[in-house]
Amino acid sequence: MSTDPQSFLTALRLSDSFLPVGGYTASYGLEQYLNEDRIEDGDDLQALLAAYLRRVVGPCETVALANAHGASTAADLETLLAVDERLHAVTMPQEFRESSTKAGAKLCELLGETAAESGPEGGTDLESAFADTVASDDTPGHYPVVFGVVAERRGLSRLEACLAHAYSFITGLLGAAQRLGRFGHTEIQSVLEALGPTIAETCERHVDDEVTAMASFAPLAEIMGMRHERAGRRLFMS
Amino acid sequence: MGYRDVAKVGLGGPVGSGKTALVKRLVPELVDEGYDVGVIANDIMTQEDADVFRESFADLLPEDLVEGVETGACPHTGIREDPSMNLAAIDEFTERHPDLDVVLIESGGDNLAATFNPELADYFLFVISVAEGEDIPRKRGPGVTQADLLVVNKTDLAPHVDADLDVIEADAGEVRGDDPFVFTNCKDGSGVGSVLEHVEREVLFV
Ligand SMILES: Nc1nc2c(ncn2[C@@H]2O[C@H](COP(=O)(O)OP(=O)(O)OP(=O)(O)O)[C@@H](O)[C@H]2O)c(=O)[nH]1
Ligand SMILES: [Mg+2]
Secondary structure, three states: OOOOOOHHHHHHHHHOOOOOOOOHHOOOOOOHHHHHHOOOOOOHHHHHHHHHHHHHHHHHHHHHHHHHHHHOHHHHHHHHHHHHHHHHHHHHHHHHHHHHHHHHHHHHHHHHHHHHHHOOOOOOOHHHHHHHHHHOOOOOOOOHHHHHHHHHHOOOOOOHHHHHHHHOOOHHHHHHHHOOOOOHHHHHHHHHHHHHHHHHHHHHHHHOOOOOHHHOHHHHHHHHHHHHHHOOOHHHOO | OOOHEEEEEEEEEEEEOOOOHHHHHHHHHHHHOOOOEEEEEEEEOOOHHHHOOOOOOOOOHHHHHEEEEEOOOHHHHHHHHOHHHHHHHHHHHHHOOOOEEEEEOOOOOOOOOOOOOOOOOOOEEEEEEEOOOOOHHHHOOOHHHHHEEEEEEEEEHHHHHOOOOHHHHHHHHHHHOOOOOOOOOOOOEEEEEHHHHHHHHHOOOO
C-alpha cells in the first residue's frame, strides 16, 4: 500500500460523494428492488449489497478497473479500449451502461479541466488520448475504466484504486437506499461497517484477474435494472 | 434522558404547504391534553423564524423548548441522511425537561422527495396543499407514499385553483394503499382533530 500523501488524497477525492460526476443519480437497480418491496430492512440491504460486490463489482468492474490501471501503467491505449469494450459487453441492463458511461465521461471532463489548470505536466498523454476517444464517442468510457486510468496516473496502486472505487459504489447505493426507503443513519452506517470485509475481500480476489475473466452473474439485479426502465416510480436514472 | 426517550413527530412537505400552520394548530391541542411539547423548526433563514414560533407559543411552551436548526441549505440532509443536529437539539430539550412527552420537528420546505429518517421521527406527517395542483398525490413522491400520515391541506382553496378534492382523494387512496390520509383546512381548523387523533394513537398511545 502506498503511503504517498498526495495519492492518499486522490483516493479520498475519488471516493467522496462530493466528486461531481452524478453518482447520486444511479441506483443500479436498487430502486426497483425497493419498488417491488424486495428489501425490508438493513439485513436485506446488506445481503443485497454483498451480492452486488461478489457478482458485479468484483468480477466486472474491479476486473475492468484493475486492467485499465495496468494498461495505464503500460501506456497501452489499445488494451484500455479493449477493457472498456468488454465491460460494455458484460453490463447487461441498458441503464447500468448509461449510468456508468455518463459518469465516466464526466470524470474525464472534470479531471481534464482541473488538471489542465494545475500545470502542464507530461505523462498524462494516455489519459488525454483516452478522454478524446471518449469525447468523440469512439469508446463507451465506462466509469471504472476512467477511474482506473486517473487513479493510476495520480499514483494510486491497483488495489487502492479498486478499493476506492468499490467503497464509493457501496456508499452510493447506501445513499440511494436511504433516500428511497426508511433506513436510519445508524443502521446505514452499521451496514457499511459490516460490508467492509466484503469490499476488501472482493477487491483482493479480483485485482489480478485477466481481462478475459471479466463476467457478471447477477440475473436478478439485471432483471431489476431492466424492469426499472418501465417502472411507475423513477427517482433514479438506473 | 435523550432523544430516544421522547416521542418525535416529523412534519415535512413542500414550501408553503402549511407545515407551520399545522404545528400552530397542533401545539395548543397537545398542551391542552396535558402533554409537555417541544418544537423544532428546520432551515430557518434567521433566528427570527424561531422567534415567531416562540412568540406564538409564548403562553404555551417554555422558551427553551422552541428551537431553530439551520441545515446548511440542505433541508433533506438535516432530516434524512444526517439528522445529528436535530437529535442534538432534542437531547438538549430532554436534558432541560426530563418530563418532555413529544417533540414536533418541522422540516425546511422542500419538494416531494423528502422523507424523515426513522431515527429522527417515530411518526412522519407529509403536508401538501391542494393549491400545489391536484396531481401531486399521483406523482408518487416518497414523501407522499412513505409518510405515516398524508395531510392534504388548504381544502378551502380548492374551488379557487380548480382542484377537484374527489380526484385528490381517489389518487391519494390509490398511491397510499391502506395507509391513512386526511384533509385539513388550517385556516379554520377543520380536519386538525383527525390529525391529532392519529398522532395520539400512533405515537402517544392514547
Ligand atoms: N387558505 C389557507 N391558507 C393556509 C392554510 N394553511 C396555511 N395557509 C397559509 O399558507 C401560507 C404558508 O403556510 P405555512 O404554514 O407558513 O407553510 P409552511 O409549509 O410552514 O411553509 P415553509 O415553512 O416556508 O415551507 C401562510 O400564509 C398560511 O397562512 C389553509 O388551510 N388554508
Ligand atoms: Mg414553515
